Amino acid sequence: MNKHFLSMVLGSIALSFPFVASNAHGAAAPDKLIGIHSARVMSQSFPWVAHEAGIFKKYNLDFGLVFIASSTIVTAALLGGDAEMTVTGGIGNVAAYIKGATDIVFTGGVKNVMTQTLVAGGNIKKPEDLKGKRIGVSRIGGNSHYFTIQALRRYNMEPNRDYSFLQTGGDPETLAALMSGSLEVANLTPPTDAQAIAKGYHYVIYGPDLKIPYSATAFVTKRSVMAKRPVVIANFMRAMAEASKLVHTDREFYYKVLGKYLRIQDRSVLDSAYNAEIKALEPRLTIKMESLQAILDELAPTDARAKNIKPQEMVDNRYLDEMNKSGFMDQLWGKK
DSSP: OOHHHHHHHHHTHHHHOOOOOOOGGGOOOOEEEEEEESOOSGGGOHHHHHHHTTHHHHTTEEEEEEEOSOHHHHHHHHHTTSOSEEEEOSHHHHHHHHTTOTTEEEEEEEEEEOOOEEEEOTTOOSGGGGTTOEEEESOTTSHHHHHHHHHHHTTTOOBTTTBEEEEOSSHHHHHHHHHHTSOSEEEEOTTHHHHHHHTTOEEEEEGGGTOOEEEEEEEEEEHHHHHHOHHHHHHHHHHHHHHHHHHHHOHHHHHHHHHHHHOOOOHHHHHHHHHHHGGGBOTTOOOOHHHHHHHHHHHTTTOGGGGGOOGGGGBOOHHHHHHHHTTHHHHHHOOO
16 A cells, blocks of 8 residues: 555545534534545445534534545555545455454445446347446446446356456546447446436446345444544444435435535436435445355455354444444434
C-alpha cells in the first residue's frame, strides 16, 4: 500500500465528504470518526442519509467519509490506521482475515445478496450472446467481478475462455464505457443499471432474481478500534440503524439524498432502482453467515486457509445485540 497515496486521498476528506457536526451552545466537541466506502451505490449510501438527516449530529459524531473504489485498498487503509470504519464489500476484508489480519471484524450488514445486473444493447439479449464479449466491471476481484463469474457459470461459461473483463473503476465509469462503445456489456448496480435502461439498454442477466449469497455491503472495523472507542462505534451503528429506517420508510427524503450525491434527478430511474434494491437491504443491519461463507468458499481454491475459518469468527454482533435487547430496534421500527 502506498502510504503517500493514502495520505493524499484521506487528506482530501473535507472536499469529498465534509461531514462536520456543529459545536453550538458550548456543547462537547463531536467525536471524530473517519470512514471509507468503496462504491457510489445505494447500499453504501447510509452515511449520506445520516448526514443529511442530522443523525450524526444527534449522536455527536463528526463523520468523514472518503471514496476509494476498491475493497482491497479500503481494507488496507483500515488496517493501516487511516480509517476506523468502512462501508464496503466483504471480499477484501475476508481475504485479509484468512491471511492473518484477525483484527478485522464485521459489525453489521446492509446487503447479504448480490444485486448486480449485466446490461447490454443491440443484439446481445441472452446469456449465450455474451460469448466472446468484453464485460465491464468496477474492479477485478471485487463484487461485480465475482457476480459475473457466478452468474455466467450457471450457463457453463467461464472467464477468459468464453468472455473477458474490462476494469473501469466504478459503476459510473462502467456506464460511460458502455455508452462510448469501449465495451459491449456492463455489470451495473442500482441505481446505475436503471440509468442504463432509461437510455435504451436492456438486461441480459437480472441479478436480483438469482439471489446469490454474498456480503455485498457491510460495516467493518477493527477489534482494536472497538476496544478503544466502544461508545463512538456504538453511536455510529445506532446512526446507521436510524438511516436504514429512513431509507426503508421515507422514499421522498431518500430520493433527495441520492439526487444530491449521485446527481440523479430522473424520477423513473430512482423508482426503478429503489424498487429493485430495497428488497435486498437489511432493515435491522443483520449480517448473515451464509453471505460470509460464500466469500470463504470463493477464496478456498486459491488459499486453503479459508477452509479453516468459520464466518462467526469474523463477526461481532455486540452492537446489534444491544440495540435489539434494549428495545432500540423495536422502538425504531415498531414492535410487531
